[in-house]
Amino acid sequence: MKVGVLGGGRMGAGIAHAFLLADCEVVVVERDDQTVDAAAQRISESIARSIERGATGRGADELEAALTVGRDIAAFSVCETVIEAVPEDRAVKAEALSRIAGAAPDAVIASNTSSISIDDLAASLARPDRFLGLHFFNPVPASTLVEVVAGAATAPAVLDRARGWVELLGKTPIVVRDSPGFASSRLGIVLALEAIRMLESGVASAEDLDRAMELGYRHPMGPLRTTDIVGLDVRLGIAEELQAALGERFAPPALLRQLVAEGKLGRKSGEGFYRWERP
Incomplete structure (x- = not known):
């Protein structure tokens, strides 16, 4: 093939x-x-x-x-x-x-x-x-x-x-x-955006927010570390697509926009919600 x-x-x-x-x-x-x-x-x-x-x-x-x-x-x-x-x-x-x-x-x-x-x-x-x-x-x-x-x-x-x-x-x-965000992106972005909002408002650190889902709900990886791997710019694009199609519950948090504007895109740039070795 x-x-x-x-x-x-x-x-x-x-x-x-x-x-x-x-x-x-x-x-x-x-x-x-x-x-x-x-x-x-x-x-x-x-x-x-x-x-x-x-x-x-x-x-x-x-x-x-x-x-x-x-x-x-x-x-x-x-x-x-x-x-x-x-x-x-x-x-x-x-x-x-x-x-x-x-x-x-x-x-x-x-x-x-x-x-x-x-x-x-x-x-x-x-x-x-x-x-x-x-x-x-x-x-x-x-x-x-x-x-x-x-x-x-x-x-x-x-x-x-x-x-x-x-x-x-x-x-x-x-x-x-075919529907906005399909299945995986739509479900994944809900958790990621809420975690970013909680980090933005000082509810807990990125590490502890991720641990809450990893240990409390047995997710293999928390939503903020996952966002770093996916790419913050990719998450922002998905959120904007879903906001346009489904409304303000998918509005990107200001912190996500700020980090993308600063070039902090996650693992591929070396920094996002965590620091990474450059690929």
């Missing part, structure tokens, strides 16, 4: 890595030589970590031989499916999907959006029946869930194929109807 990924950032690289470990050939397309080199290095380092953990019995040379990273979007023409993994911005994603559709008219196209309406994104596509959401979670190699988002026009056979692809990766698919 040949899989295309548009965007080789943290999420795109993780998606590419997951399909490589599932014995697929993967084509990653980036925008320029600098980002091509960065994407290739990111995936190579991720493969090396998988080998060190014993997650695959295959060597780096064999896995990387199945990977192509470049700038030519025409390389998607041979792919069975192409996954868009560009930043969480409606206009950026719409433009990316249009480019993919032009290069791979027969492929199933998926968006890795965490909150933007699949039906809205499908509106400009000639084949909305071959389009759906595949919402992967960060970090992709370690996560076990993929949210399969069905648009109003998504063909049932396409959903079945997508479930099969997720299972091929050793992950569990859940199928949800």
Whole structure:
């Protein structure tokens, strides 16, 4: 199976890595030589970590031989499916999907959006029946869930194929109807926003708010540390999408806006609600 990924950032690289470990050939397309080199290095380092953990019995040379990273979007023409993994911005994603559709008219196209309406994104596509959401979670190699988002026009056979692809990766698919925030983002953001408001008003420290959910409710990770891993900018984008669709209960707290404006985006920037080693 040949899989295309548009965007080789943290999420795109993780998606590419997951399909490589599932014995697929993967084509990653980036925008320029600098980002091509960065994407290739990111995936190579991720493969090396998988080998060190014993997650695959295959060597780096064999896995990387199945990977192509470049700038030519025409390389998607041979792919069975192409996954868009560009930043969480409606206009950026719409433009990316249009480019993919032009290069791979027969492929199933998926968006890795965490909150933007699949039906809205499908509106400009000639084949909305071959389009759906595949919402992967960060970090992709370690996560076990993929949210399969069905648009109003998504063909049932396409959903079945997508479930099969997720299972091929050793992950569990859940199928949800296109709605604001889908299932995971909508539920997760409620807890995250309330935790940020409580931190903002001095109810407790970030560490103790997280411990409340980890020890009291057996969450594997508290909402503020999770927000750091997801990315504060990503959480802000989701909150703004949901505020517009569902009302003020999803309004982003001032503290979240402040930290994003300061460039404190969580683990990827080295600081958010916690301090992290720079990736």
